[in-house]
Amino acid sequence: MSSITTEALETPVRRSMERTCDDLSLLVLAAVGLVAAFTFRDYGLGWDDYTHAQYADLLLRMFRSGCKDTSALSFANLYMYGGGFDMAAALLHKIVLLHLFETRRLLGAIVGVIGLAVTWRLARRVAGPLAGLAALLLLALCPIYYGHMFMNPKDAPFAVAMVIMMMGLVRLAEEYPSPSPRTILIVGLGAGLSIGTRILGGLALVYALIGFLPLFIEEFRTEGARKAAARFIHTAYVLVPGLLLGYLIMGLIWPWSIIKFGNPFLALTYFSHFFERPWKEMFDGALVSVPDMPWSYLPTLFALQMPEVLLVLSIGGVIGTFVALTRREIPARRKTIFLMLTLAATLPIAIAMVKRPALYNGIRHFVFVIPPMTVVGGIAFAWFMNWLGENRRSWQPVVLAVFCFGLLLTLREMIRLHPYQYTHFNYIAGTVRDADKRFMLDYWGLAFKQASDRLREQLAQKHETPPPGRKWRMAVCGPQRPAQVALGPDFTIDWRSHAADFAMTLGEFYCKGLNAPVMVEIKRDDVVYARVYDIRGRSIATLLSIPPP
Numbered sequence: 001m002s003s004i005t006t007e008a009l010e011t012p013v014r015r016s017m018e019r020t021c022d023d024l025s026l027l028v029l030a031a032v033g034l035v036a037a038f039t040f041r042d043y044g045l046g047w048d049d050y051t052h053a054q055y056a057d058l059l060l061r062m063f064r065s066g067c068k069d070t071s072a073l074s075f076a077n078l079y080m081y082g083g084g085f086d087m088a089a090a091l092l093h094k095i096v097l098l099h100l101f102e103t104r105r106l107l108g109a110i111v112g113v114i115g116l117a118v119t120w121r122l123a124r125r126v127a128g129p130l131a132g133l134a135a136l137l138l139l140a141l142c143p144i145y146y147g148h149m150f151m152n153p154k155d156a157p158f159a160v161a162m163v164i165m166m167m168g169l170v171r172l173a174e175e176y177p178s179p180s181p182r183t184i185l186i187v188g189l190g191a192g193l194s195i196g197t198r199i200l201g202g203l204a205l206v207y208a209l210i211g212f213l214p215l216f217i218e219e220f221r222t223e224g225a226r227k228a229a230a231r232f233i234h235t236a237y238v239l240v241p242g243l244l245l246g247y248l249i250m251g252l253i254w255p256w257s258i259i260k261f262g263n264p265f266l267a268l269t270y271f272s273h274f275f276e277r278p279w280k281e282m283f284d285g286a287l288v289s290v291p292d293m294p295w296s297y298l299p300t301l302f303a304l305q306m307p308e309v310l311l312v313l314s315i316g317g318v319i320g321t322f323v324a325l326t327r328r329e330i331p332a333r334r335k336t337i338f339l340m341l342t343l344a345a346t347l348p349i350a351i352a353m354v355k356r357p358a359l360y361n362g363i364r365h366f367v368f369v370i371p372p373m374t375v376v377g378g379i380a381f382a383w384f385m386n387w388l389g390e391n392r393r394s395w396q397p398v399v400l401a402v403f404c405f406g407l408l409l410t411l412r413e414m415i416r417l418h419p420y421q422y423t424h425f426n427y428i429a430g431t432v433r434d435a436d437k438r439f440m441l442d443y444w445g446l447a448f449k450q451a452s453d454r455l456r457e458q459l460a461q462k463h464e465t466p467p468p469g470r471k472w473r474m475a476v477c478g479p480q481r482p483a484q485v486a487l488g489p490d491f492t493i494d495w496r497s498h499a500a501d502f503a504m505t506l507g508e509f510y511c512k513g514l515n516a517p518v519m520v521e522i523k524r525d526d527v528v529y530a531r532v533y534d535i536r537g538r539s540i541a542t543l544l545s546i547p548p549p
Contacts, residue, residue, distance in 0.1 A: 135378025177231035317379050
């Protein structure tokens with residue numbers, strides 16, 4: 001893996017492979033941006049969307065008041081997260097002619113595309129244009145990343161911030177012990193954005209401390225302890241301006257973190273223990289309390305939700321890293337880079353398997369490991385194609401065809417699931433059709449938007465209006481605020497079904513199937529995501545199939 005190139009590959013036209021890969025990468029970015037621009041309105045509200053919008057208002061009010069109004073610093077538990085994305089969406093909403101939550105979807109798409117671009121440049125920097133193109137395709141066609149980038153205001157921006165941080169760390173390893181001003185800037189930007197979004201951004205320090213060991217050991221052997229220590233101290237010194245910039249960025253998007261020096265550590269302590277009333281979720285066909293999820297939760301879901309081609313290549317890349325660490329001919333800098341990327345892709349999952357924190361909502365809290373997984377996978381693909389070019393050239397078209405076939409399989413599923421790509425399960429799991437019996441799919445209730453749109457269309461076509469003197473009454477099994485926003489001002493909502501006109505339920509295990517006419521049914525791959533029932537004149541005791549937590 002020390003000399004990954006694309007020289008052994010040939011193109012049908014007389015252009016360099018590097019230029020062709022770069023052109024294709026730009027084309028992929030443009031295509032994703034174009035698709036996102038035409039489809040961002042299709043995505044509904046997540047469970048936390050409304051609360052995050054409120055948090056943004058409080059933060060902006062605090063800044064407008066000269067920090068006199070500090071209600072944002074005690075709002076729910078969101079003050080222990082950064083609000084950079086939320087504030088940016090609120091400010092963007094003031095200048096674009098879109099509904100607030102459409103603006104949030106649009107900004108999510110923009111941030112997600114930025115993450116794609118940084119991932120491409122990172123993989124390209126490490127292993128060349130072919131690796132960059134492969135990593136970009138793997139991430140763009142990863143349904144979990146793509147789906148979350150539109151509607152997840154914490155985990156998707158955090159994933160982008162972390163890959164920016166990884167770009168800074170890789171550049172730092174390449175330029176050590178004299179990083180350029182641009183590298184110092186990127187490290188500071190990545191640190192401020194990542195820690196300012198989620199305290200887990202501090203994991204980057206762990207990646208660096210462990211990842212730089214091959215380089216430190218090599219310098220200790222060749223330069224001596226005194227000179228190696230001096231080079232390290234020099235590097236730390238020149239990074240100070242970048243770290244100060246990062247601290248300012250962190251304070252801007254996460255004001256609570258700088259009110260007291262120890263607040264970030266308080267947040268880390270807070271999130272290390274489960275802070276809510278426990279509830280149960282479906283995992284592998286059983287109802288499990290979220291603090292008691294087994295150690296296999298994350299590896300199982302990653303194995304069943306990641307595209308097969310990404311699984312194979314990322315596992316191959318991880319193995320390649322450990323092989324590279326044993327090879328003397330590979331420079332220590334390369335070992336450091338490979339090790340940091342591998343740690344970024346695997347260490348958070350390993351820590352969760354050992355520590356067993358409360359786990360819920362699938363793998364959304366671990367979306368940030370997906371970009372480094374695709375970088376590792378892209379490097380593995382480029383190395384393998386290079387090896388084939390030197391040893392089995394006739395096999396190159398076959399491997400390329402298999403790679404493209406794997407990507408097309410995932411693309412097909414993403415189109416079928418739209419706009420619920422975040423619920424994707426791969427063919428190992430039997431797609432969402434089989435996974436529905438064993439796991440939760442639309443746990444954030446995005447299908448309520450489409451169900452609400454279709455209900456309003458039906459009522460308009462039938463010229464039905466609410467009874468005189470009141471609005472339509474909707475009983476909801478699922479997130480209440482997203483349902484209210486999706487339904488609009490002509491509806492009042494409640495979780496109780498008594499005296500309601502309609503009932504809207506998710507297709508999840510905790511919502512009961514009702515003995516009532518179905519007005520709207522949202523399905524993907526024969527799996528019900530949401531239903532709207534006409535319960536006028538009917539006595540429905542409850543919408544829940546199990547008691548509430």
